[in-house]
Amino acid sequence: MALEGRIVKAISNFYDVDTPNGVITCKARGVFKKHALSPLVGDWVEVTVEADGLGVIRAIKPRKNQLFRPPVANMDQVCLVFSVAEPALSLILLDRFLVHVESHQLSAVICFSKIDLLPDQDPETVEQFYRARQIYMDIGYPVVCISVRTGEGLAELAEHLRGKTTVLAGQSGVGKSTLINAFVPERKMETGEISKKLGRGRHTTRHVELLPLPQGGYLVDTPGFSQLDFARITSDNLSSTFPEFARFSDACRFRGCRHWKEPDCRVREAVEEGAIAASRYEHYLVFLQDRLQAEKERW
Numbered sequence: 001m002a003l004e005g006r007i008v009k010a011i012s013n014f015y016d017v018d019t020p021n022g023v024i025t026c027k028a029r030g031v032f033k034k035h036a037l038s039p040l041v042g043d044w045v046e047v048t049v050e051a052d053g054l055g056v057i058r059a060i061k062p063r064k065n066q067l068f069r070p071p072v073a074n075m076d077q078v079c080l081v082f083s084v085a086e087p088a089l090s091l092i093l094l095d096r097f098l099v100h101v102e103s104h105q106l107s108a109v110i111c112f113s114k115i116d117l118l119p120d121q122d123p124e125t126v127e128q129f130y131r132a133r134q135i136y137m138d139i140g141y142p143v144v145c146i147s148v149r150t151g152e153g154l155a156e157l158a159e160h161l162r163g164k165t166t167v168l169a170g171q172s173g174v175g176k177s178t179l180i181n182a183f184v185p186e187r188k189m190e191t192g193e194i195s196k197k198l199g200r201g202r203h204t205t206r207h208v209e210l211l212p213l214p215q216g217g218y219l220v221d222t223p224g225f226s227q228l229d230f231a232r233i234t235s236d237n238l239s240s241t242f243p244e245f246a247r248f249s250d251a252c253r254f255r256g257c258r259h260w261k262e263p264d265c266r267v268r269e270a271v272e273e274g275a276i277a278a279s280r281y282e283h284y285l286v287f288l289q290d291r292l293q294a295e296k297e298r299w
């Protein structure tokens with residue numbers, strides 16, 4: 001009898017599939033290889049269980065989306081974790097991540113971490129932080145401020161994650177692992193199902209993995225998303241990854257306006273009026289130059 005489930009972990013051609021009957025370690029049918037299709041963490045699959053207790057993946061359901069770094073499928077959203085200090089908040093890096101997320105048509109939750117450190121910062125940093133937070137709230141992104149140290153904001157963040165599959169992304173040191181340990185308590189003790197079956201101890205290298213949340217949904221623990229590549233972004237479609245430009249760009253004089261040197265650009269006017277944040281536009285121009293440069297090198 002075939003069971004439906006979701007791949008939560010993959011290690012050297014073995015897959016842990018979360019099914020209504022629990023987690024089953026599976027091999028993939030050879031036929032996938034012939035079709036250059038390999039099962040991905042996050043895939044919804046059909047499995048059958050063999051006499052030895054091992055499962056076999058028989059079919060992979062069509063994917064809603066697919067990321068290459070990390071290699072995962074069927075993600076609902078990305079939670080961008082940015083600490084208010086240690087490391088200091090970098091808005092250009094946040095905007096870079098947002099472009100990446102928008103280009104995959106994923107939704108974003110912005111999570112400002114280590115909020116407990118804010119009172120120790122100089123007044124200018126504090127003010128900059130509140131201004132930044134307002135910018136992203138005005139665009140319409142869900143923004144949550146958290147501290148794993150004090151527990152602030154954790155319940156609110158848990159609600160944003162409920163029932164969804166969320167990739168955690170952010171610079172090293174912002175507190176992603178600490179957050180995972182707070183949300184997925186059994187994580188600390190667990191020895192992988194696969195490792196048990198293969199008779200190895202706890203694996204030491206980090207693998208892409210879906211971690212089940214108590215409130216339903218999964219967190220994806222991966223360092224990979226930090227390697228941002230703008231491969232699918234061009235000078236023409238970059239502006240579509242800045243959602244707050246959309247309201248104005250239809251009123252630009254030229255269709256296909258890149259909102260740079262073109263005359264009668266409504267987006268630039270909106271920046272001057274303060275309806276679009278100056279920092280966002282500044283970063284847009286940085287990314288635009290980057291894309292134009294890359295396109296010039298290609299031709």
Ligand SMILES: Nc1nc2c(ncn2[C@@H]2O[C@H](COP(=O)(O)OP(=O)(O)OP(=O)(O)O)[C@@H](O)[C@H]2O)c(=O)[nH]1
Binds near residue numbers: 114115173175
């Ligand atoms: N003050 C404060 N420190 C925190 C908080 N959360 C995590 N930290 C500290 O920040 C440091 C980095 O945390 P990690 O969870 O390892 O950060 P990470 O994002 O997983 O880093 P990588 O594994 O390098 O990607 C640790 O020393 C944590 O104790 C917090 O809410 N407040």
Ligand SMILES: [Zn+2]
Binds near residue numbers: 249253257260262
């Ligand atoms: Zn324009």
